[in-house]
Amino acid sequence: MVAALELHNLSKQFGKHQAVNQLSLSVPPGTLYAFLGANGAGKTTTLRMIAGLLQPDKGDAFIFGSSILRSPQQAKQRLAYLPEDALLYSKLRPMEYLEFVAGLWNIPAARAQPYAQQLLEQLNLWTVRADYIETFSRGMRQKLALAGAFIHEPQLIILDEPLGGLDAAAARLVKTMLLEFTEQGNTVILTTHVLDVAERMAQQIGILNRGRLVAAGTLEELRVRSDQSGGTLESVFLELIDQSDRDQTVSDFL
Amino acid sequence: MSIHSVARSFRRLLGNEFRLWWRKTTESKRFWIWVVMVGLGVSGCLTLLWLALDALRTEMASAALTELPEAAIWIAIALCFTIFLFAFNQAVSESVVVLFERGDLDLLLSSPISGRVIFAVRLLSVTLTVFAGFCLFAVPASLLAILIGLPQLLGIYPALIGICLMATSLGMLVTLGLVRIIGARRSRTWVQILNLVTTLVVLLGFQLPNFLQTSRFDLSELQQRAQSWVAPGSPLENILGVESQLWFLARTIWLDPTAVLLTVVVSSAIALFTIYTLAQSFVQGTQQSTTRTRRAHTRAGAILKDGFNRVVLTKEWRMMRRSPYIISQAALQVLLVLPLTWVVLQGGSGSFSIDRAASFATPFLGGQLTYAFTYVCLSGEEAADLLKSAPVAVGALRWRKQLAALIPVWTLLFPVFALLIWQGYTWLPGLFVTIGASFSASFLRLWNSRPVARKEMFRQRQLGKTDLFLGLLESGSTWTWAGLGAALYAESSSLSLGLVCLAGLVLSLGYWRGRQLGSLLHY
Numbered sequence: 207m208v209a210a211l212e213l214h215n216l217s218k219q220f221g222k223h224q225a226v227n228q229l230s231l232s233v234p235p236g237t238l239y240a241f242l243g244a245n246g247a248g249k250t251t252t253l254r255m256i257a258g259l260l261q262p263d264k265g266d267a268f269i270f271g272s273s274i275l276r277s278p279q280q281a282k283q284r285l286a287y288l289p290e291d292a293l294l295y296s297k298l299r300p301m302e303y304l305e306f307v308a309g310l311w312n313i314p315a316a317r318a319q320p321y322a323q324q325l326l327e328q329l330n331l332w333t334v335r336a337d338y339i340e341t342f343s344r345g346m347r348q349k350l351a352l353a354g355a356f357i358h359e360p361q362l363i364i365l366d367e368p369l370g371g372l373d374a375a376a377a378r379l380v381k382t383m384l385l386e387f388t389e390q391g392n393t394v395i396l397t398t399h400v401l402d403v404a405e406r407m408a409q410q411i412g413i414l415n416r417g418r419l420v421a422a423g424t425l426e427e428l429r430v431r432s433d434q435s436g437g438t439l440e441s442v443f444l445e446l447i448d449q450s451d452r453d454q455t456v457s458d459f460l
Numbered sequence: 461m462s463i464h465s466v467a468r469s470f471r472r473l474l475g476n477e478f479r480l481w482w483r484k485t486t487e488s489k490r491f492w493i494w495v496v497m498v499g500l501g502v503s504g505c506l507t508l509l510w511l512a513l514d515a516l517r518t519e520m521a522s523a524a525l526t527e528l529p530e531a532a533i534w535i536a537i538a539l540c541f542t543i544f545l546f547a548f549n550q551a552v553s554e555s556v557v558v559l560f561e562r563g564d565l566d567l568l569l570s571s572p573i574s575g576r577v578i579f580a581v582r583l584l585s586v587t588l589t590v591f592a593g594f595c596l597f598a599v600p601a602s603l604l605a606i607l608i609g610l611p612q613l614l615g616i617y618p619a620l621i622g623i624c625l626m627a628t629s630l631g632m633l634v635t636l637g638l639v640r641i642i643g644a645r646r647s648r649t650w651v652q653i654l655n656l657v658t659t660l661v662v663l664l665g666f667q668l669p670n671f672l673q674t675s676r677f678d679l680s681e682l683q684q685r686a687q688s689w690v691a692p693g694s695p696l697e698n699i700l701g702v703e704s705q706l707w708f709l710a711r712t713i714w715l716d717p718t719a720v721l722l723t724v725v726v727s728s729a730i731a732l733f734t735i736y737t738l739a740q741s742f743v744q745g746t747q748q749s750t751t752r753t754r755r756a757h758t759r760a761g762a763i764l765k766d767g768f769n770r771v772v773l774t775k776e777w778r779m780m781r782r783s784p785y786i787i788s789q790a791a792l793q794v795l796l797v798l799p800l801t802w803v804v805l806q807g808g809s810g811s812f813s814i815d816r817a818a819s820f821a822t823p824f825l826g827g828q829l830t831y832a833f834t835y836v837c838l839s840g841e842e843a844a845d846l847l848k849s850a851p852v853a854v855g856a857l858r859w860r861k862q863l864a865a866l867i868p869v870w871t872l873l874f875p876v877f878a879l880l881i882w883q884g885y886t887w888l889p890g891l892f893v894t895i896g897a898s899f900s901a902s903f904l905r906l907w908n909s910r911p912v913a914r915k916e917m918f919r920q921r922q923l924g925k926t927d928l929f930l931g932l933l934e935s936g937s938t939w940t941w942a943g944l945g946a947a948l949y950a951e952s953s954s955l956s957l958g959l960v961c962l963a964g965l966v967l968s969l970g971y972w973r974g975r976q977l978g979s980l981l982h983y
Contacts (some may be wrong), residue, residue, distance in 0.1 A: 256850045282851035293843045296914065297782035298775065305764040309771025310850040315764040322764060338782075340645065376465070 208271045210362050210393035211256065214263035218251050218417075227417040228265070232320030233395065233410065235270075235361070238388045240404035241397040242443055243284040243414035249397040250290070250294055253364050253413070256395070257287035277396060283311065286360035288369040296340035299333055300350055303339060304357050311358030317454040318357060329379065344371035345407040352380060356387075363387065365396040381407060405439035413446050420450040469573045470581060472718055477585035498819035502600045510607050533702050536710035540623060545662060547590050551631030555588045556651055560644040565742065571754045576741035577629050582738075583628060583731055589623040591626060615715030620721035623709060629727075629734035636741055638819030649784035656788040660795045768852065769860060776837050783840070785917040789832035793825050794908065795873065818880055819890035819945035823897035826869055827938035828902035831867035838909040840917060845981035854983060862902045869898050897941035904933055907974025909981055937966045 209232045218230040226248040233239045241249045249371040254260040256267045258274045267274045273283035308318035329349040369377045412422040432445040568578050598616050605613030638647040690701050711719035739815040780786045880887040908930045
């Protein structure tokens with residue numbers, strides 16, 4: 207079976223700072239994969255390279271077998287990317303925004319129309335459909351951006367901190383939508399600082415530190431690796447980061 | 461609260477306002493260049509005038525000006541109207557900022573300082589801001605007046621302060637009303653549009669006699685009718701005549717003591733009423749009305765459109781239609797076209813050649829509009845990440861954005877050509893160069909575009925953050941195409957060929973510079 211996402215030695219350097227260092231991994235379809243890491247660990251850079259927004263210095267990313275570098279349009283057709291602070295068109299209304307996104311992905315209007323309405327209703331945005339996006343709160347904008355990610359029926363969604371700015375009810379709604387999406391055989395890659403969310407939702411977890419993937423696997427596999435049997439994801443995460451820092455210090459010394 | 465603490469609060473708040481004003485004023489990169497240039501220019505002019513007007517000064521000093529000539533009052537009235545219009549415009553813009561956008565009123569009103577003190581400071585700070593702008597003209601004018609022996613003209617200062625205070629008071633009340641009706645955000649948009657349009661209307665108003673002279677319109681008849689309204693013995697003489705107290709501001713310019721007193725009383729009364737109204741309105745919660753939004757209407761859930769081309773063009777046009785920058789730019793250009801259209805309809809007279817004017821003016825306007833529209837479509841893209849993550853070729857997307865900017869330009873200029881054809885004038889050279897000018901403008905922008913936040917579009921120009929080299933290229937291109945239009949009309953083939961080469965050179969320079977910079981757009 208073709209992996210939903212495959213990274214081969216993905217690397218990116220900004221000046222002297224190595225943001226992402228030879229990152230390789232494979233995510234099977236139907237998985238919710240969480241990237242964890244401290245600030246500046248390289249999570250967002252990785253996601254932007256996968257989404258084709260940033261050119262990697264080395265390596266490649268494959269979306270369902272299509273290279274994001276060699277056949278970007280084919281790869282992007284099955285992909286949706288939602289940045290942490292989604293920038294939307296301030297002077298458009300929600301339906302107009304969804305129409306534009308559906309058009310970019312060449313989704314026939316007859317198919318997009320009912321789905322757009324369903325998404326807006328599901329995300330409690332239908333009542334504000336006549337308002338310009340500029341009047342929306344951060345949470346409302348985040349929900350609309352999520353609707354935009356879903357409207358073109360991608361098979362892989364990449365989300366950078368998707369729950370930021372959402373109230374408890376909206377966060378729960380989004381989590382449910384993402385879980386249902388993976389249950390339908392689709393794939394979700396997300397980054398989050400809320401470790402509880404990753405612990406409860408993710409089937410696979412990757413921990414990034416200083417641009418390197420220091421550990422990846424299910425929560426159980428990470429527990430074994432960190433000698434934290436029965437520990438929470440928080441303790442596992444901190445232990446693995448600690449180990450990685452110690453290894454890095456030794457390797458720098460040698 | 462004691463009078464001392466009120467005075468202290470007043471001083472502190474005014475000091476803070478002054479600091480903010482100073483930072484905003486000196487934020488522009490070109491501020492100090494302007495100060496030095498204006499200072500040197502004014503000093504030079506005054507020295508020359510001092511030397512040149514020696515004879516006149518002696519004559520004016522010996523002939524005491526006991527009674528003002530009627531013409532002097534009418535000139536002062538016209539001046540007062542113009543100043544008031546500009547002061548009102550600026551006051552409304554500033555009021556939107558200080559009352560609603562800056563967002564510090566909640567903090568101030570929750571402090572123990574009286575609401576009236578807070579709004580008095582706001583009113584005074586806006587008045588001083590507006591007054592400071594006019595001082596650029598008033599200071600040299602008053603110095604000149606002293607130099608030529610007319611110290612009465614120092615009355616420009618009380619008159620100016622009175623006008624600014626009244627204009628600011630009225631501006632704040634209008635802003636308050638606008639915000640209550642349409643909300644703060646839309647008020648800002650409409651204020652920006654109003655500003656630009658008023659400026660142009662005033663400029664066109666001054667040029668109106670010239671326009672009228674080129675047509676078959678009888679200007680003298682209009683003048684006679686206006687004079688009959690204020691002539692001695694007419695029913696309106698007491699109200700509109702030169703002796704009327706209605707013109708107290710104009711008389712203040714000539715330092716008439718009664719008029720000065722009237723100016724102080726009237727402007728202070730209006731200012732006090734404004735302060736009282738503002739304090740009351742804010743206590744009653746005007747801010748709440750600013751967050752009110754329009755309720756759903758039927759179009760909001762409209763049927764979605766199909767196809768990449770259609771959705772890109774529709775989205776760009778929606779964004780343009782809702783952009784205050786575009787609306788103001790288009791309104792400006794349309795206002796510029798109106799006199800020409802009027803002259804075409806009137807048939808023209810004398811040596812004025814309508815088709816020559818059209819072959820020069822339409823490429824000029826086409827170029828200017830294209831720059832503004834392409835600027836919004838290309839540089840003002842708000843969701844670059846979305847476009848970059850979409851499965852579409854960048855070139856295809858940019859080309860559609862260019863087209864989205866060009867189609868409205870051609871649509872706006874189409875009526876001019878339709879009129880020319882209808883009236884039987886030469887239209888082909890104008891059409892040819894207009895298409896050339898708009899394409900050229902569009903490509904210059906495409907190759908040299910850099911992202912700009914939409915809400916910053918107006919401020920970019922104010923802060924001097926515009927691309928100077930691109931500005932030169934754009935001006936060069938516009939004038940070259942406009943010149944080509946005139947040359948083609950005059951059937952001067954050598955000049956036309958030279959201008960075609962020049963237009964090509966400007967375009968090549970734009971392309972070369974674009975290659976040097978690389979694409980700065982994030983999509």
